[in-house]
Amino acid sequence: MSVDTEEQSRSTSRDEAVAELEQDWGERPSLRSWFSTVDHKRIGRRYMVTAGVFFILAGTDAMILRTQLARPNATVLSPEAYDQLFTMHGTAMIFLFSTPMFFGFGNFLVPLLIGARDMAFPRLNAFGYWVFVFAGTVMFTSQLVGRAPDGGWFGYVPLTDTPYSTGINLDVYSLGLLFLGVSTTAGAINFIVTVVKMRAPGMSLNRMPLFVWAIVGTSFMVIFALPALNLANAMLFLDRRFGAHFFDPGHGGSTLLWQHLFWIFGHPDVYIIVMPALGIVSAVLPAFCRRGVVAYPLMVLAIVTISIISFGVWVHHMFATGLPQLSYSFFSAASTLITIPSGIQIFAWLFTMLRGRIVVRTPFLFVVGFIVTFVLGGFTGVMFAITAFDQQVTDSYFVVAHFHYVLFGGAVFPMLAGIYFWLPKFTGRMYAEKLSRWAFWLVLAGFNTTFMPMHVSGLLGMPRRIYTYPGGLGWDLWNLISTIGAYILAVGLLLVLIGVVHAVRRGAPAPDDPWQGDTLEWGTASPPRPYNFAAVPRVHSLHPMWDERTTVALATGEPLPGHQAMTTSELDGREEGAIEMPEASLLPLAAAVGILVAVLGLLWAWYWTGWYWLAGAGALLIFGALARWLWPPERTPEEAGVAS
Amino acid sequence: MRRDPSRRGARAPWRLTAVGCALVLGGCARHQQSTLQASGEGAQRIEGLWWLMFWIAMAVFAEVMLLLGWALWRRRRARATIRGGDAIGGIAVLGVVIPFAILVTVYGLGLRDLNALAAPRQDPSATVEVIGHQWWWEIRYTDPAGAVTANELHIPVGEPVRVRLRTADVQHSFWVPQLMPKTDLIAGKVNQTWLKTDNVGQYRAQCAEYCGKQHAFMALMVVAQPRAEFDTWVASLARPATTTLSAAQQRGREVFERSSCASCHTVRGTPATGEVGPDLTTIGSRWSIGAGAAPNDAGHLGGWIVNSQTIKPGNKMPPQPVPAQDLQDLLSYLQSLK
Amino acid sequence: MTAVAEKAMAPRLLSAEMPSGRTTGWWGMVLFVTTEATIFAALLGSYFYIRFQSGPQWPPPPLEDPKLTKVVIMTALLLPSSVPVMWAERGIRKGQRWRLRTGLAITMVLGLAFLGMQAWEYSEDLKKHTLTTDAYSSLFYTTTSLHGFHVAVGLLMAGWLLAASLRGSFGYRRHERVRLTAIYWHFVDVVWVAIFLCLYLSPRL
Numbered sequence A: 001m002s003v004d005t006e007e008q009s010r011s012t013s014r015d016e017a018v019a020e021l022e023q024d025w026g027e028r029p030s031l032r033s034w035f036s037t038v039d040h041k042r043i044g045r046r047y048m049v050t051a052g053v054f055f056i057l058a059g060t061d062a063m064i065l066r067t068q069l070a071r072p073n074a075t076v077l078s079p080e081a082y083d084q085l086f087t088m089h090g091t092a093m094i095f096l097f098s099t100p101m102f103f104g105f106g107n108f109l110v111p112l113l114i115g116a117r118d119m120a121f122p123r124l125n126a127f128g129y130w131v132f133v134f135a136g137t138v139m140f141t142s143q144l145v146g147r148a149p150d151g152g153w154f155g156y157v158p159l160t161d162t163p164y165s166t167g168i169n170l171d172v173y174s175l176g177l178l179f180l181g182v183s184t185t186a187g188a189i190n191f192i193v194t195v196v197k198m199r200a201p202g203m204s205l206n207r208m209p210l211f212v213w214a215i216v217g218t219s220f221m222v223i224f225a226l227p228a229l230n231l232a233n234a235m236l237f238l239d240r241r242f243g244a245h246f247f248d249p250g251h252g253g254s255t256l257l258w259q260h261l262f263w264i265f266g267h268p269d270v271y272i273i274v275m276p277a278l279g280i281v282s283a284v285l286p287a288f289c290r291r292g293v294v295a296y297p298l299m300v301l302a303i304v305t306i307s308i309i310s311f312g313v314w315v316h317h318m319f320a321t322g323l324p325q326l327s328y329s330f331f332s333a334a335s336t337l338i339t340i341p342s343g344i345q346i347f348a349w350l351f352t353m354l355r356g357r358i359v360v361r362t363p364f365l366f367v368v369g370f371i372v373t374f375v376l377g378g379f380t381g382v383m384f385a386i387t388a389f390d391q392q393v394t395d396s397y398f399v400v401a402h403f404h405y406v407l408f409g410g411a412v413f414p415m416l417a418g419i420y421f422w423l424p425k426f427t428g429r430m431y432a433e434k435l436s437r438w439a440f441w442l443v444l445a446g447f448n449t450t451f452m453p454m455h456v457s458g459l460l461g462m463p464r465r466i467y468t469y470p471g472g473l474g475w476d477l478w479n480l481i482s483t484i485g486a487y488i489l490a491v492g493l494l495l496v497l498i499g500v501v502h503a504v505r506r507g508a509p510a511p512d513d514p515w516q517g518d519t520l521e522w523g524t525a526s527p528p529r530p531y532n533f534a535a536v537p538r539v540h541s542l543h544p545m546w547d548e549r550t551t552v553a554l555a556t557g558e559p560l561p562g563h564q565a566m567t568t569s570e571l572d573g574r575e576e577g578a579i580e581m582p583e584a585s586l587l588p589l590a591a592a593v594g595i596l597v598a599v600l601g602l603l604w605a606w607y608w609t610g611w612y613w614l615a616g617a618g619a620l621l622i623f624g625a626l627a628r629w630l631w632p633p634e635r636t637p638e639e640a641g642v643a644s
Numbered sequence B: 001m002r003r004d005p006s007r008r009g010a011r012a013p014w015r016l017t018a019v020g021c022a023l024v025l026g027g028c029a030r031h032q033q034s035t036l037q038a039s040g041e042g043a044q045r046i047e048g049l050w051w052l053m054f055w056i057a058m059a060v061f062a063e064v065m066l067l068l069g070w071a072l073w074r075r076r077r078a079r080a081t082i083r084g085g086d087a088i089g090g091i092a093v094l095g096v097v098i099p100f101a102i103l104v105t106v107y108g109l110g111l112r113d114l115n116a117l118a119a120p121r122q123d124p125s126a127t128v129e130v131i132g133h134q135w136w137w138e139i140r141y142t143d144p145a146g147a148v149t150a151n152e153l154h155i156p157v158g159e160p161v162r163v164r165l166r167t168a169d170v171q172h173s174f175w176v177p178q179l180m181p182k183t184d185l186i187a188g189k190v191n192q193t194w195l196k197t198d199n200v201g202q203y204r205a206q207c208a209e210y211c212g213k214q215h216a217f218m219a220l221m222v223v224a225q226p227r228a229e230f231d232t233w234v235a236s237l238a239r240p241a242t243t244t245l246s247a248a249q250q251r252g253r254e255v256f257e258r259s260s261c262a263s264c265h266t267v268r269g270t271p272a273t274g275e276v277g278p279d280l281t282t283i284g285s286r287w288s289i290g291a292g293a294a295p296n297d298a299g300h301l302g303g304w305i306v307n308s309q310t311i312k313p314g315n316k317m318p319p320q321p322v323p324a325q326d327l328q329d330l331l332s333y334l335q336s337l338k
Numbered sequence C: 001m002t003a004v005a006e007k008a009m010a011p012r013l014l015s016a017e018m019p020s021g022r023t024t025g026w027w028g029m030v031l032f033v034t035t036e037a038t039i040f041a042a043l044l045g046s047y048f049y050i051r052f053q054s055g056p057q058w059p060p061p062p063l064e065d066p067k068l069t070k071v072v073i074m075t076a077l078l079l080p081s082s083v084p085v086m087w088a089e090r091g092i093r094k095g096q097r098w099r100l101r102t103g104l105a106i107t108m109v110l111g112l113a114f115l116g117m118q119a120w121e122y123s124e125d126l127k128k129h130t131l132t133t134d135a136y137s138s139l140f141y142t143t144t145s146l147h148g149f150h151v152a153v154g155l156l157m158a159g160w161l162l163a164a165s166l167r168g169s170f171g172y173r174r175h176e177r178v179r180l181t182a183i184y185w186h187f188v189d190v191v192w193v194a195i196f197l198c199l200y201l202s203p204r205l
């Protein structure tokens, strides 16, 4: 046999194997498969689109708020309407937009970045998505009927407890967040297990992309932080509905208990939001600096230390509650220290730019915008860490300025960078560069025009969460500027939206690797086939796609057949074996519907206690679906392995 | 009992100018709530701390912008090369050593200020209890004892005043931006802070913890006045309301005591002893009605009584259907309570 | 399946259910248990927070220290119940289905007895105080019933395993679910120890 024919026969057998894979993994488009899919890419895209819709809703809430605040003594909104709007704006932005959006990125990208075929638990993944949509829908529906939560996003008791809050509003909050918590927890566990067990052979921990590290750090924070929020909300619900007294000082309870529990969750949560964003920055930069991010070990160390220290600073949200000075000085010190790892990351990115050759494209511009704004937001954060100063500005617009600089500047800018960067991979289409640059400049200008003046109005004594204000206190002009800025910002974001929609419908087809990126997702089709990689990638370095050994193996390696994925060892990514991946299923949806029914039952029981039965029915549905879901297949004694 | 008219006279012109400045001219009282025009011992320290941190932040920001600008400018040179290495040294200096030095310094200064905020340098010469209500402030002097009022807190200039903070319902926060940083009012807990200023003046304050529908209008006026005036003020407040009333005022008083007003409001020395709403013994001279919701003049007062919900939607005083003639009498009675 | 695929799969399939490292399921269960444990930690943390805020008497009068007799019996029922689970798991790893079935059955009996005792204890406690009496009672009932709920879930899992095994599901090649259930059961056990120490013993210190 000549060399030529040998090669030919090898490639035809490869083609055959790939065709086989298409058979095994492909999903025929049908209504059923739309509901039953467990493909991490479809689920990831859904997460992103859904979170995007919630962003538009929550952003529209903000635009209405800003309209009301443009002038003193305005009457666009009643106080009740304003309270619901700002609460839903904050709650939705934090819980229904930021976290799920990054979970969407993670869902789509983590398996690709580590060279896996899917998440470790694809069905759990689908379940998490359905729960998220249902929880978000319940919460936003409450806004449509004018019964939305109105206690602020951190829902301080006693205002949110009986007798001060008697409507159903805060039940929507506590139950909605508990409901959503199921999804977030499931997602976090899934991420960790995926990263721990499913990395491509050769991807030892020190070859793991920084974005993946960020997702793991985030997920660990979720595992340890979310229980505090869930517990607090369960207690709130018991207090409100069943007359418990956790937060009632008249019966031995404590209102500060709520604050502690909330912020033990709440502070890690802000890093849960920003950490994946920082990961995106680390993922985008190499492609546009033509070199890897400098000081990889330090970056990993920074991610790990932030994840840990973030659990030791929560009292900085309670600096005005009159706790002992000693505890303040401790939490103040911890809060100042947390800036060091953030600073390390900022300077590492700057040195990456200095040592690389910069190619300016829209994703890179958004990274620059991120650095400018996040650093400013970080500085005001450090100022709050100084207790005495915080006592002066806490609960004023200065705080509102801080957290928009870190949330929008620190999280949304990288998110937009990520959207433009991975759009080719998500959709197989390129975006239009010119439109996207307009969007960038408008967003940057609009953002700063909106939120920079809030520093001033805060220092001039304007408290947050006021539905209107009297004129003549020096706030009028600054508020007007903010509102104008918000409109500019909305136009910028509208251009982003138009750009994405345009790309999806009419964009030029994207090559597999438009940026010559360094990580594995660029080593597969745009958008990837359902099995992601035909041959399991072999990783030999931190930048596998800049490594010929990997690219060659990807193109010519022998495909891993069947509906299988590879598992590897936890630390050094040694090959362990292949496991069978679950098929598409409607059970995750059924279980999620079960929770939805239970939650609706509990909610409606506010009107008529008979609905508690509906909640019971929901619980039965959940148990039924789970039992079905986990029921093991029947096996012959040989298959199972039974001693005679 | 009768209030000393001479005392009232002594206060009136001053009060007129103050109220006039705050409300009629509006604009001239600009920045009456600004932390950057600090007048009290506590707030002044923080103002200094702020400017220090502001300039440090600007310097570090400039440093970051320089690096960023340099990186962007460098790419324009034709020979810009990709360099290897980890820049550990640069990161260590710029990202660890310098920030650490800055942080330690600022942290130390911050602790010093925190200690300074904890207690005034001299012993307080007066104690006042501030009780937060949805959505107004109850003010009770315990030392010198007796004076009770609402939404208005007087302090003697140059002397620290101890403030004890309690809430009657949900959480509020006591914040006089020009005088003193915040302290929260927390259910089941008594917090404490203090106020001191060397400057006569009016300092607007506003509840700083979201407390429900009318959190926006839960303002408080802190009035710093010379010791003698302060003493007079406290003494006059501790005394029952005046009883020499004109015929109309007398009719107004009867309306007040006959209708539901008295079940919610106190007018000292009369049968009206309700405790749901603010004490009205000196409502005639208060800087506002409804904790900053409206200026205190006959028109607004009348409007407030008939339906305060249009002025301050959601507040806890129900509309009072007082007949038109009675209302005139009631107004003249209320305005006589000074 | 084509010949190519079969050839490539053959060696790997053998190792499929006997991986050298931890399985994804193991990691998933361990993480799940970790986040659950954090909930209990937060609950017990709240308990002590409320306790140290309240007066010198704990539980707040007129309540007395929780009675120990029944709870000691409950502990004596629940703690040993981890042993048959372990024994069952060891057994099925060797392919001995009878050990799996017997072990699960014993565990379930012990768990059910525990729940029964708890119901009995509640019926007496409820005469003295309920969820709505004060913050202490709210915490007491929430913590213990959350744990009781976990025992119930553990029982469902064990019963479900028993059913599946009676139908013939497990053996030395396939026993991952048994292992995961065992992890969960041990966790429920350990949490009980923490609750016993905090809620029942610590007020007497």
Ligand code: HEA
Residues within 6 Å of the ligand: A270, A271, A273, A274, A316, A317, A319, A335, A336, A338, A339, A342, A343, A344, A346, A374, A375, A376, A377, A378, A379, A380, A381, A382, A383, A384, A385, A386, A390, A393, A394, A395, A399, A402, A403, A406, A407, A410, A411, B060, B064, B095, B098, B099, B100, B102, B103
């Ligand atoms: C993405 C979210 C995010 C992020 C990343 C941060 C980051 C930080 N935050 Fe912020 N914060 C919020 C979201 C976030 N915050 C939110 C939502 C609230 C309000 C909640 C509410 O009340 O509704 C809040 C409120 C808040 C408070 C309470 C304010 C109050 O209510 O009174 C405090 C107090 O310490 C604080 C501190 C910090 C600190 C020290 C950081 C640090 O991590 C910042 C570190 C980064 C830098 C400092 C910049 C880069 C560093 C360098 C360039 C090195 C050189 C630096 C120095 C020498 C200083 N934050």
Ligand code: HEA
Residues within 6 Å of the ligand: A055, A056, A057, A058, A059, A060, A062, A063, A065, A066, A086, A087, A089, A090, A091, A093, A094, A098, A151, A152, A153, A154, A400, A404, A407, A408, A411, A412, A450, A464, A465, A466, A467, A486, A489, A490, A491, A493, A494, A495, A497
């Ligand atoms: C990720 C988090 C996040 C984000 C992105 C934003 C974005 C914005 N926020 Fe947000 N905000 C919070 C988190 C966030 N906020 C939180 C946690 C609070 C505290 C709540 C509380 O106190 O409980 C808060 C509070 C808050 C307040 C204070 C309210 C008060 O205290 O009374 C204000 C006031 O101006 C405000 C304004 C805005 C504006 C104008 C935007 C804009 O950036 C929004 C722009 C987005 C859009 C407009 C949608 C997308 C637009 C399009 C696709 C174009 C088409 C749409 C239109 C033309 C309408 N926010």
Ligand code: CUA
Residues within 6 Å of the ligand: B132, B133, B135, B171, B172, B173, B207, B208, B209, B210, B211, B212, B214, B215, B216, B218
């Ligand atoms: Cu009282 Cu806000």
Ligand SMILES: [Cu+2]
Residues within 6 Å of the ligand: A266, A267, A270, A313, A314, A316, A317
């Ligand atoms: Cu924080």
